[in-house]
Amino acid sequence: MMSKATPIPITILTGFLGAGKTTVLNRLLTAQHGLKIAVLVNDFGAINIDAQLVVGVEANEIVNLANGCICCTIREDLLSTTLELLERPDRPDYIIVEASGVSDPVSVALTFRLPALRSLISLAAIVAVVDAERIQEQRQQIVQVGDQIAAADIIVVNKIDLIDPAQQQRVINWIQAIVPRARILTAEYGVVPIDLLLGIGQYQIDLLADRHEFAHQHDQDWQTWHYQTANPFSMSSLQHAFQQLPNSIFRAKGIVYLAEAPERQAIVQLAGKRASLQLGEPWGATPPHSKIVVIGRSQSFDSAQLTAQFDACLAQPTHELREEILTVAEWRRKYQNQ
Numbered sequence: 001m002m003s004k005a006t007p008i009p010i011t012i013l014t015g016f017l018g019a020g021k022t023t024v025l026n027r028l029l030t031a032q033h034g035l036k037i038a039v040l041v042n043d044f045g046a047i048n049i050d051a052q053l054v055v056g057v058e059a060n061e062i063v064n065l066a067n068g069c070i071c072c073t074i075r076e077d078l079l080s081t082t083l084e085l086l087e088r089p090d091r092p093d094y095i096i097v098e099a100s101g102v103s104d105p106v107s108v109a110l111t112f113r114l115p116a117l118r119s120l121i122s123l124a125a126i127v128a129v130v131d132a133e134r135i136q137e138q139r140q141q142i143v144q145v146g147d148q149i150a151a152a153d154i155i156v157v158n159k160i161d162l163i164d165p166a167q168q169q170r171v172i173n174w175i176q177a178i179v180p181r182a183r184i185l186t187a188e189y190g191v192v193p194i195d196l197l198l199g200i201g202q203y204q205i206d207l208l209a210d211r212h213e214f215a216h217q218h219d220q221d222w223q224t225w226h227y228q229t230a231n232p233f234s235m236s237s238l239q240h241a242f243q244q245l246p247n248s249i250f251r252a253k254g255i256v257y258l259a260e261a262p263e264r265q266a267i268v269q270l271a272g273k274r275a276s277l278q279l280g281e282p283w284g285a286t287p288p289h290s291k292i293v294v295i296g297r298s299q300s301f302d303s304a305q306l307t308a309q310f311d312a313c314l315a316q317p318t319h320e321l322r323e324e325i326l327t328v329a330e331w332r333r334k335y336q337n338q
Contacts, residue, residue: 002184007101007120007121007122008086008091008095008121009095009121009122009123009124009215010096010097010121010123010124010323011095011096011099011123011125011126011127011197011198012097012123012125012126013096013097013105013129013241013283014105014128014152015125015129015130015131016101016102016138016148016250017102017250017295018101018134018253018269018271019129019130019131019274019330020158020189020190022098023157023190024182024211025096025128025193026270027190027194031301032134033198034053035092035093035094035198036090036092036093037092037093037094038092038095039098040078040081040082040097042078042097042099042100042103044328048171051254053152055231072298078097078108080113083120084224086121093123094198099124101144102221103144103211104148104149105147105151106147108193109123125152126152126153126154126215127152127154127155127156128148128173129155129190130150130155130156130157130171130218131159131271132159132162132167132168132171132186133163133272133274134161134271134272135171136170136171137272138173139174144207146178146306149182150178153179153183154184155175155182155184155185156185156190157177157184157187157335158187158188158189158190159187160186160188161188167249169184172184172186180241183196194249214252221297222296222297222298223295223296223300224294224295225293225303225306226292226294227254227292227306227313228289228290228292228297229289229290231314232257232258232259232314232315233257233258233259233290233313233314233315234259234260234314234316235259235266237312237313237314238258238268238277239275239277241273241309241310241317244309246294246296247303248271248296248297248301248303249294249295249296250297251271251295252269252292252293252294252295253268253269254267254292254293255267255268255280256277256291257283257288257290262288264280264281264282264283265279265283265285265325266278266279266280266281266290267280268277277325283330294306
């Protein structure tokens with residue numbers, strides 16, 4: 001058992017909406033590293049879908065930090081939750097914080113420099129995950145993307161299978177211009193050598209000494225909407241609804257109950273133009289249900305209209321059930337005219 005006098009290393013996993021943070025996290029957690037890892041998962045919406053998508057750790061080692069951003073509105077929750085972890089008789093060997101896609105990692109890191117945590121935590125790294133296909137578009141639109149990259153000492157350029165070598169090199173050159181000190185790793189489907197992400201040393205917080213924290217206004221900049229139902233969706237109608245989401249929506253994700261596959265959870269994801277639906281684990285003792293979260297620009301979509309749109313996707317009582325559907329279905333989003 002680790003001595004209570006020994007600081008516990010912590011890694012902050014950051015990256016904009018849909019970059020693939022949870023995929024990288026799951027790869028890491030299911031690897032053979034021999035560590036007892038506790039995971040703090042933050043989602044900006046009222047429902048923390050990401051916490052339900054994390055695999056490889058016991059349920060009591062995943063802490064759900066939802067309905068706010070840990071760099072500002074629920075920062076106190078991050079502080080108190082970390083202290084609770086450290087007070088456990090059997091403390092974790094390592095802590096990973098998966099920040100929300102709109103978080104400022106510097107503000108998160110500075111939380112662990114507060115007097116209550118300074119001697120108990122060793123900030124090992126800030127790892128930023130980048131969507132290789134969408135980063136060129138994002139960097140022109142979203143301030144958070146550049147801030148997240150600038151704060152990191154490791155950058156995972158994810159989804160390189162979706163771009164050509166020339167574009168990949170342009171992305172890497174752009175990142176190197178922002179943060180020359182960072183180690184850049186490329187990945188497909190979040191696959192990164194685990195020993196490059198864990199136990200890598202001490203994050204140089206002094207590099208941020210001249211960085212002044214600024215007042216975040218996430219509630220003003222971003223809007224979230226969520227949908228819950230115990231009734232099954234029609235798969236084709238749900239796919240159509242995701243394809244027709246407004247351009248101002250950057251991210252949508254959920255665990256859904258499909259009429260075509262009623263025995264298994266289905267995971268639906270949208271990031272940029274790409275969307276996918278994948279069959280997951282059986283529902284088991286959990287009653288089938290659906291939870292969907294959408295994140296977009298503030299005041300850029302109508303919540304009531306989205307509710308009506310997804311209500312229309314519910315399967316009718318006469319819906320013909322099929323025993324099997326494709327394990328994975330992928331489609332491209334139909335961007336609407338501005």
